Amino acid sequence: MAGTAPFAKMNGIGNEIIVADMRGRADRVTAAAAVALNADASTRFDQIMAIHDARTPGTAYFVDILNSDGSGAQACGNGMRCVVQALAAETGEKTFTFETVAGILNAREHADGSISVDMGTPRFGWRDIPLAEEFRDTRMIELQVGPIDAPVLHSPSAVSMGNPHAIFWVDADVWTYELDRFGPLLENHPIFPERANITIAQVTSPDSMIIRTWERGAGLTKACGSASCAAVVAAARTRRTGRSVNLLTPGGGTLHVEWREDDHVILTGAAEWEFSGSFDPSTGQWARDTESAA
Numbered sequence: 001m002a003g004t005a006p007f008a009k010m011n012g013i014g015n016e017i018i019v020a021d022m023r024g025r026a027d028r029v030t031a032a033a034a035v036a037l038n039a040d041a042s043t044r045f046d047q048i049m050a051i052h053d054a055r056t057p058g059t060a061y062f063v064d065i066l067n068s069d070g071s072g073a074q075a076c077g078n079g080m081r082c083v084v085q086a087l088a089a090e091t092g093e094k095t096f097t098f099e100t101v102a103g104i105l106n107a108r109e110h111a112d113g114s115i116s117v118d119m120g121t122p123r124f125g126w127r128d129i130p131l132a133e134e135f136r137d138t139r140m141i142e143l144q145v146g147p148i149d150a151p152v153l154h155s156p157s158a159v160s161m162g163n164p165h166a167i168f169w170v171d172a173d174v175w176t177y178e179l180d181r182f183g184p185l186l187e188n189h190p191i192f193p194e195r196a197n198i199t200i201a202q203v204t205s206p207d208s209m210i211i212r213t214w215e216r217g218a219g220l221t222k223a224c225g226s227a228s229c230a231a232v233v234a235a236a237r238t239r240r241t242g243r244s245v246n247l248l249t250p251g252g253g254t255l256h257v258e259w260r261e262d263d264h265v266i267l268t269g270a271a272e273w274e275f276s277g278s279f280d281p282s283t284g285q286w287a288r289d290t291e292s293a294a
Ligand SMILES: N[C@H](CCC[C@H](N)C(=O)O)C(=O)O
Pocket: 015, 046, 047, 067, 072, 073, 074, 075, 076, 077, 078, 079, 163, 164, 197, 215, 216, 217, 218, 221, 223, 224, 225, 226, 227
């Protein structure tokens, strides 16, 4: 054991995030530590964002992402905003270049405190998402839940934002769907060999939508940044919206997504610090900093 590491419990408009400072050390946050931290009500989280020393010239940090079930994730937009806020407060810098398993990613803190993350470019190929079988057109794939002749949810769009997403379009209030029941079935459906993040989206105007997400490896969350990006890209691709959209998320917060003409997807929103502490990255045992707010 290499000693405890500092962490900050934060949230990205309700997406529960632990930012772990793993700089200067060679070990990683283990799946067991993630599961233990998530089992404690005070540190329950959706993702851990572990900041490591840079591995690649031109990047400032490597960020490792873990879901609350201990599995890895390639992308977490809300978590990246928390990382940016924590590092901006520490360093005074406003712009950052990170490396994640999904590639290089730029982010910026604005004067009003909001943070934009360049989530990179979406991918639509069935092998890239990935899907288990060929779909020539992933704007609408064959998948449904509920009675075969009257499906409750069907024909989602599929997108990779580095991580796999399926977006089900609905006309009714997103809260009328039992996403807690359908989410696990869809997340683990054989069509998604690496599982998937499952979103239901109601488009309310050409520049607004309401979404709920069942996250792969984390379940229902108050917001999901990469799902917001996936939903906007899929909506624009199917002519449901334009390329600049505000999303109302389940926690009541709003995110903005712009799918730029250069194909990059920019996610903008707030991040909030809650308390700080230190933890053992191998076991998840932790203690709150005494000067930290409750
Ligand atoms: N909450 C995250 C998404 C985590 C994705 C993760 N659940 C996975 O792909 O396994 C976000 O803001 O983008």
